[in-house]
Structures are given as structure tokens and as C-alpha cells.
Amino acid sequence: MHKKISVILFALIIFAIPLISLFLPYQKISVQENRMLADFPKFNFDEFTSKRFMKGFDDFVSDHIAFRDQWTTVKADLVTDIGKRDNKGVYLGDNCLIENIASPDPSVYQPNTEAINAFAKKINKPTFLLLAPTAAEIERDRLPAFATTYDQSEFLKTVGENLKGVALINTVSTLSAHKNEYIYYRTDHHWTSLGAYYAYTQVGKDLGFTPLAYSDFEITHAAGDFNGTLYSKSGYRSITSDTIDFYTAKNGSSLQSLVIGSGDDAKTYNSIYFKDWLTQKDKYSAFFNGNQSIEDIKTNGQGKNLLVLKDSYAHSLVPFLMNHYSRITMVDMRYLVQPLDEVVKLKDYDQVLFVYNVDTFNTDDSIQSIN
Amino acid sequence: MVFSSLTFMYVFLPLVMTIYYAAPKRIRNLVLLIEGMIFYAWGEPVYIIVVMASTVMDYLYGRLMDKYKGSKKTMKALIVISIVSNLGILAVFKYSSFIIDSVNGIFRLNIPNPHIPLPVGVSFHTFQSMSYTIDMYFGNIAVQRNLVSFCTYVTLFPQMVAGPIVRYSEVEHDINKRVINFHTLDEGVRLFIKGLAKKVLLANNIGAVWSTIQATQASNLTVVQSWFGILCFTFQIYFDFSGYSDMAIGLGKMLGFTFPQNFNYPYLAKSITEFWRRWHITLGMWFRYYLYIPLGGNRCSKVKQIRNLLIVWALTGLWHGASWNFMLWGLYFGVIIILEKFVLRRFLDKIPGVIRLIVTFFLVVCGWVFFEFDNLSKGFAYFGAMFGVKSAGAINSETIYQIYTNAIIFVVCAIFATDLPAKALSKISEKATKAVHILTPVAQVGALLASTTFLVDASYNPFLYFRF
Numbered sequence: 001m002h003k004k005i006s007v008i009l010f011a012l013i014i015f016a017i018p019l020i021s022l023f024l025p026y027q028k029i030s031v032q033e034n035r036m037l038a039d040f041p042k043f044n045f046d047e048f049t050s051k052r053f054m055k056g057f058d059d060f061v062s063d064h065i066a067f068r069d070q071w072t073t074v075k076a077d078l079v080t081d082i083g084k085r086d087n088k089g090v091y092l093g094d095n096c097l098i099e100n101i102a103s104p105d106p107s108v109y110q111p112n113t114e115a116i117n118a119f120a121k122k123i124n125k126p127t128f129l130l131l132a133p134t135a136a137e138i139e140r141d142r143l144p145a146f147a148t149t150y151d152q153s154e155f156l157k158t159v160g161e162n163l164k165g166v167a168l169i170n171t172v173s174t175l176s177a178h179k180n181e182y183i184y185y186r187t188d189h190h191w192t193s194l195g196a197y198y199a200y201t202q203v204g205k206d207l208g209f210t211p212l213a214y215s216d217f218e219i220t221h222a223a224g225d226f227n228g229t230l231y232s233k234s235g236y237r238s239i240t241s242d243t244i245d246f247y248t249a250k251n252g253s254s255l256q257s258l259v260i261g262s263g264d265d266a267k268t269y270n271s272i273y274f275k276d277w278l279t280q281k282d283k284y285s286a287f288f289n290g291n292q293s294i295e296d297i298k299t300n301g302q303g304k305n306l307l308v309l310k311d312s313y314a315h316s317l318v319p320f321l322m323n324h325y326s327r328i329t330m331v332d333m334r335y336l337v338q339p340l341d342e343v344v345k346l347k348d349y350d351q352v353l354f355v356y357n358v359d360t361f362n363t364d365d366s367i368q369s370i371n
Numbered sequence: 372m373v374f375s376s377l378t379f380m381y382v383f384l385p386l387v388m389t390i391y392y393a394a395p396k397r398i399r400n401l402v403l404l405i406e407g408m409i410f411y412a413w414g415e416p417v418y419i420i421v422v423m424a425s426t427v428m429d430y431l432y433g434r435l436m437d438k439y440k441g442s443k444k445t446m447k448a449l450i451v452i453s454i455v456s457n458l459g460i461l462a463v464f465k466y467s468s469f470i471i472d473s474v475n476g477i478f479r480l481n482i483p484n485p486h487i488p489l490p491v492g493v494s495f496h497t498f499q500s501m502s503y504t505i506d507m508y509f510g511n512i513a514v515q516r517n518l519v520s521f522c523t524y525v526t527l528f529p530q531m532v533a534g535p536i537v538r539y540s541e542v543e544h545d546i547n548k549r550v551i552n553f554h555t556l557d558e559g560v561r562l563f564i565k566g567l568a569k570k571v572l573l574a575n576n577i578g579a580v581w582s583t584i585q586a587t588q589a590s591n592l593t594v595v596q597s598w599f600g601i602l603c604f605t606f607q608i609y610f611d612f613s614g615y616s617d618m619a620i621g622l623g624k625m626l627g628f629t630f631p632q633n634f635n636y637p638y639l640a641k642s643i644t645e646f647w648r649r650w651h652i653t654l655g656m657w658f659r660y661y662l663y664i665p666l667g668g669n670r671c672s673k674v675k676q677i678r679n680l681l682i683v684w685a686l687t688g689l690w691h692g693a694s695w696n697f698m699l700w701g702l703y704f705g706v707i708i709i710l711e712k713f714v715l716r717r718f719l720d721k722i723p724g725v726i727r728l729i730v731t732f733f734l735v736v737c738g739w740v741f742f743e744f745d746n747l748s749k750g751f752a753y754f755g756a757m758f759g760v761k762s763a764g765a766i767n768s769e770t771i772y773q774i775y776t777n778a779i780i781f782v783v784c785a786i787f788a789t790d791l792p793a794k795a796l797s798k799i800s801e802k803a804t805k806a807v808h809i810l811t812p813v814a815q816v817g818a819l820l821a822s823t824t825f826l827v828d829a830s831y832n833p834f835l836y837f838r839f
Contacts, residue, residue: 002808003557009816010560017823018381049416054372061377062827071827078824082576083779085772088828146772235828 021066030068031281033232037063076235085144090234094142096186097230097239098135101359103150104158108365113162115368116354120165122371123346128206130169131156132191132199132313132357135184138175152358159361166354167206174202185242188228189359190284193219193245196316203317207351209303209324217247222275226283244283246273252323253301258288260295262343272297272319287315293335294343297328304350309333309370314355321353333366340370372413373532373834374618375570377826383410387528391626392551400523400546403626407526411492414532418464418490425460426525429453429500430518436507437514446508453504457497464493469693492532494690494839498657500525503539505661512540520546529622533615533836535633535653538660542628549627559624564815564822566617569610571822573787575832576780578607580773582833585743589752593763596770597756603777604743605736606784609638611835612651631656638735638788641727642719643707646735654690658683673713680712681705691742692838696750700741707734 029036041047041056048054065071079087091098120127136143137152153172160168175183175191175198183195191199197214204211226242258269269289277286288295291312305327308314311334318328329344336343356367372379387406394402412419432453439445462470464487471484503521506512515521524546530537584592584600592600616633623630633653640646647655666679681702688701711719719727740757744750756762774781786792800807826832 002811003553006560006812006815007553007556009812010564010819013816013819014380014385018385021381051414051416054413054416058376058378061382062829065377065381065827068827071824075824075828078821079576083776085776144772144776146768146775148769148772 017066021064024066027064030063032069032072034229034282035232072235073237076237080236085147087234087236090230090236091136091143091147091149092234092236093139093144095240096135096139096142096184097234097236098139098143098149099189099230099233099359100147100149101134101136102363104155105362109155109159109362110162111365112361112367113159115370116166117162117164119370120352123349123352125349125352126207127166127352127354128169128203129159129163129166129354130171130199130203130317130356131159131361132355133172133175134189134357134359135191137172137358138179139184141179155358155362169203169206171199171202174198182243185226185228185284186239187231187242188226188284189230189357190228190313191316192242193247193316193319196313197247197320200317200320203321203353204324207306207324207353211320212249212252212323216249216251218250220246220248222246222273222286223278223283227281228284232281244278244286247319249323253299253303253326255322256298256300258295258297260289260292262294262338272322284312284315288318288330290315291332291335292330293332293337295330297322297330299323299326299328301326305329305348307331307344307346307349307352308355309352309367310355311357311360311364313357313360317355333369334364336366336369372410374615374622375567375575375822375826375832377823378413380567380823380826388625400517400520403528404519404523404526407523407528407531410528411526411531414491418493421460421464421490422493422496422526423522425457425497426500426522427518428456429504429525430515430521432504433507433514433521434516436504440510450504450508454501457501457504461493461497463487465489466689466693473695489693489838491834492836492839495534495536496525496531498536499538502536502657502661506538506540512543515539515543515546527623527626527628529619529626529628530630533612533619533834533839534651535616535619535630536657537630537653538657541631545628551625551627555624555627559621559626560815561811562617562621562624564621564818566614566619566621567822568818569614569617569787571614571825571832572818573780573784574607574609574611574614575825575829577603577777577784578611578833580777581607584773589749589756590761591763592753592756593766593770594757594759595766596773597753597762599770599774601736601739601743601753601757603781604739605638606781606788608739608742608835609634609788610784615836636788636790638732639728639790640731640735641724642711642731643704643734644711646731647704647708654687658687662686677709677713680709684708690839692745694745694838696741696745696747699747700738703738703741 027037038056038059040060041053043053047056076087080092085092086100089100091100116127116129133152133156136149140149143149156168156170156172160170175195178198181194182192183198184191197217201211221243223244224241226244228242231237231239255270255272258272259266260269261267272288274286274289277283277290282290284290297318299322301323303325306321306325306329308318308321308328308330310330310332314330318330321328327348329349331340331344333340361367372383374380391399391402391406408419408423411422415422432449436446436449439449467487468484471482474480475482475484503512503515503524507514515524524539524542527537581600581603584596584603589597613634620630620633631653633651635649635652637646637650640649663679663683666682667675668679669676671679684701684705685698686701687704688698691697691700737754740750740753744753752761754760759765796807
């Protein structure tokens, strides 16, 4: 009898899981993981002999298996139960998730540095590089016991030594001074608006404006149930959700227009905050409508024009900078398909600011196409 | 396709089993053949042609041998042709790159290397196929007249890509007639789940630690870390490989086949000779039957016997991959086995078992360093870290982190590498038969579901035998 039970249970599971998967409604995206799920792969002779069909089929099965989110969550719990303190490159810290970013890769960061040097020489305007440290550096104290992560300060020093005609903005000590405050999201790889505020005070010193005091800002709690990218990647579900805050200067300059995109695709908006995102999973996209190739901001303030070449860390920093410039143009080279000088007139700008977090600077080479 | 994948477990397996059981008995071999071909084509959509061609060839050699049984000369010619063509396939698809690079290196030549990709499992199915023609030559088996049945044997999906190496004589009976009942099904389910859990829960988790440590430059490793790392690999390769064999044997049972055992707690061996009787048993048997004994085995002079052992172990090493480190790994064991046979034999019996076990385990663990680094200088650098010649000190916080976050899985691996859990279970089932009968299905479902979670959220799920 017990033999039959084993066999019947086994058969039940291997038949039930595919059948339930087939009958559940088809999902195109995963909200939890914040990504598109794999489509059913194309089948033809070429796709078959090259094994692309099989690879696609495996991805399809894995993405559309019934209860995918639950499996993932249980797995993260299981690995925690057996003593692991990281899953998929994310450390389970003290009520926070911290990404263990890849060690410096000279084959990426050196050409990136040289590209910035060459760009500064070409445009001959004051040029700055803000390399934002990630939580792994600043929140070292909150990593699991004995967990190691590489020294980002040391890395900043190395990059700084190789910069020519470009000033490095180092925010490590400024941020470290506030490391016990809420400066990085607990479940996301970005810094919070507060973290960006502290960085802004440092940026002001280097770019030559007087930053506004903390008390000059009015703070709006835009959303309180934000579960970010590290929540999705790691599968850890026990961390307190994050809050997204918007900082508005009480007597600062106000937005005149925000133009997203270029040429015929350009669209004009009257706010830098896109509140529709706040009801969705990817709430960080509420800043500047997420990752866009080019965004042109005009304010009613009197000031210089600033060109910002950046990754998404800039999205929470630029709202502060807007109080000191009449125009800021943000370009994300990861998403820009045209050459840079086709979409921006370089001579219009008085200063150039590169904003990248250490990880992007180490892993992404799109910045090399600025020249 | 690999067993430890969602595609296999939740698409291929239910479909294949349904069709197989639904099919009338007389066409079941054909059904299995088609299923085996799909299974293999999933990983090698092009090279399946090579496999099928070589299988048909060996079928024909078998038929011819049967026809010319009386003529010694013809038989000899046929077996030579069969061996040459099978080894020829191995030479071209597995060893050509290695041979060309070695010749170029030694003679400073510049022969272009075509870099032919290695078809998965080629070493397993050519060896299986050869077992048929060689046994036909020795007259140990009856001819298989049915082409479908013969092709079914070679392409049996459970053991096609990662063993065990099933000799034709071992399944000759099953190919023609087999029994499936709840007893074999239960045994099959038990072994499949056991193997899956070994692979997915133990091997993959402990292997992830090794993959991090292996990727670190040896001079940045601490002494403790390098030992911990190679011990993690020691467990990974055992649970991965024996898990795969368990799954294969279990699937075989579900289909009505009885495959030979492939592992028998190898880390409990008290000598290297014994280790190889417990590790990848079917490979050792193959080399014994088809190489060592035909060479003269031990029924010849000492010098010849030593020569035979060195040949067998050099080739056993090379079977694991076309690279010098594998040959070195094989010879390393060959030399130890020769020493055990001719020098240490008298002393070994006097040494307490525990000490022999520890020394054997130590030698096996050191062997894995040769196995894992195909770049010899990296392998020796790793030894350097292990023995503190050139390392980053004794211990550091990275080491402590790796050890304490993986301690549970490491200890579980260590326990299950011994026969203690199996012994305990059989003791308990004597006394509490009912409880064990109730808890077994519960444990099986738990293991199956836990393994599934790790497959859905797979961060590290390698196929280790792509070089075999």
C-alpha cells in the first residue's frame, strides 16, 4: 500500500504542476520580478539546430510554471533556513538588502574613465564625475557578520588618479557621516531622496553653488509600500517595505517644462514626478518617468545650464540641482540610440556632470559612446 | 536535456511516461527509441546523426559477426573495424583538439585546429555500443537481430548522457522482455527523488561555494579557505554524479530496466583500490573487462601487469576529458594503486581502518585538485594555497563567512556521504515499520517540492559531465 502511495503522489505532482500551469491565465510580465516573462520560442530549422529553441523553451517553462512567485519565495526562505546569508548576489543584511556588486573590472572602468577625459577635453567646460558609492560601501555595518565586499573608496581613488581635466566628486565621507540615517532603500539598489540630498550638499561645494538647507525643503511621503529591485532579485520577503519621499524647496525655483525624448518623439510635461508609477511595483520610476534616453528640464530660476550624463542614481539627485540651474539636460547613454551631439547642443551648457553609481561604472560600457 | 531541469521533470517526463505506458508492449521499444532520440536531440540536435550512424554501424557489425561466427579471421577483422570506428568517433569528436594542440606544442608545428565541439555523452554511448560488439566477439551474448531494439539500448534516455555505463549483456534480457509493477515503480520513484535531491539540494548548493573559491586567484585564498573549497568540490562531484546515477537507475526502473549500481559510498574506502571499486563502478568494470583483462590483466609478469595498470589508468584519466590534467589525475591513481598492490599490501592490513580511511580520503581530495584545474600551473598554485606555500594567510573574514553560511549544508553533505543515514533508516524501519511507511511518502514529496523550488529559482545548476 505504502508503495502505491509514493508512486501516486509522485505522478500527481509531475502531472498536476504542468496541467495547472497550462490552465492558469497566461502572464506576460512578472510584477514581483519587474520584468517581461519569456515568450514561447520561435520554431524553425535554424532555431532548432542552433539550440536557441531549446534554450527558449527552458526559459519559457521556468517563467510560466504555476506559482512561480511562491516557489521563489520558498527557495529564499529555505536558503536562509540552512544558514546562507546571501541569495543571487544579494546580502540579507540587518533589515535591509544589500547588493554585493562585482569587483572592479579594469577592462570596463578604464575605457570609461578615458572616454570622460576625452569628452572633457573636447568640450572644454568644467566637467565633474560623481561616482556614487552603493549601500555595500556605506552600510558595511549592516552586512551579515564577516561578509566582505570590495573597498569602493579605494576604487574611487584609483579612478580619481586617472581623471584628466575632470574633477571627481567623492561623496563617501559625506554619506558615511549619515550612515545610520535612511539614505539607501532597504529593498532597492538606489539611494533614497535623503541620501541624494546629502550627496547634493557635496555636489554644491564642487560645482560652486550654495546648497539649500534641509529645513528649506518640504517633504512629501509619496508611497510607503515600495518593494524594489533587490526584493525582486533576492526573493527575500521579510524586509520592511520602503518609503519614497519627494523633496520640494519651499522657496526654490519651479519647473517650467520637462521634455522627454527628442525630435518628433519629444513630449512635454509639467511635473518631474509621474505619480502613476506609485501604484505599481516599480515605484522608483515615479522620478522622471524612469529610465529615459533624454530629458530636458527648464526652470524659472536664473542660473547656468547643466548637462548631466547619468544612470538612475541621478533621478533622485536632479530634483535638488534644479534649484540652482535654469536648464538641466539629462542623458542616459544606455538608452540613447543616436549620437550624443545629434540630440544636445554641447555648446549650450556651462558645466557637465557625470552621475554614475560605482556598479554601473564598472559594468556598463555605453558611456564610451559619448565621443 | 538534463534530468535536473523543469523541462525534463514537468514536460518531458509526464509526456514520455504517459505515451510509454499507453503503448502496446510490442511497440514499446520503438516508443523508447523515439523518446531517447528527442531527449538527446534536445541537447545535440545535429550530432544525433553521428550517434545514430555509429549505432547502426555497430548493429551491422553484430549481425556480420553472427553470420561469420565460424571464421576466426573474419571475426577478428570485424572487431578491429568496430573498435577503430568507435574510437575513431571519440578521436575526432573528443580528442582531435587535444591531439592537435599537443602535437603542435611538442613539435612546434602549426596544424590548424578545427575545434570540433564535443557531443554530450559521446564517451558514454560509444563505450556502451562497444560493449556489444566486443561481447559478440568473445561469444558472451546472443546477436540482437532487431535494429530498433539495438538502437533503443544505445539511446535509452535515462543513462544516455551521464551513465551509468550499461553493458549490453546487463540489459540483454530487459531489452527483449521487462516487467513493470508497483514494486519497480516505487523503487524507481524513490531512487529518482533521492538522486534529484542529492543533485539539486546538496550538490548545487555546496558547488556554488566551490565555484566562488575556484574563481579566486590562488594567491588570494587562505589555507583554510582552499581546504574548505576543495572539500566542497569533493562533496559536489559525489552528490552530483551519484545523484545523476540514482536518477538514471530510478528512471530505468520506471521503464522496467535494471541498471547496475554506479556508486557505493566511495568516501568510505580504505584504499585507493577500494575507492575505485566504489566510485563510478560501471566505468571501472568497463575498463577491467574490455581493456585490462584482454591486455593480460594480472595473469602475466609483474612488469607487464604494471604496464597494463599504467595504460588502464592513463586512459581512465583521459576518458574524463581531453586534457593533460585528466591523464595526470588517472596516472596519480594508477601509481598509488600499483604501490598498494606491490609495496604496501603487507603493511596496509596492520594499519587501523580509520587511519586508512582518512589517508585514502586525503589522497582522493588532493586528486580532485588535478581534476578541477585543466591548467596545470593553476592546479599547482591551488596546492600552494592549500599547503600554505603561497596563500593569503591562514584565515580571513571572507573564509569565516563562507564557512558559517554553508556549515549546515556542509555537515549534511558529510553525513550523507557515509552510510550512517541508510543504516539508521533500516534499523528504524525494523522497529517502527508503520511509521517509516507513512513518513517515506511525506519525505519524498517534501524533497521533490524543495528541489523544484531550487530549479524554479536556479542560480547555479551546472552539468558537470560535458567533457566526458
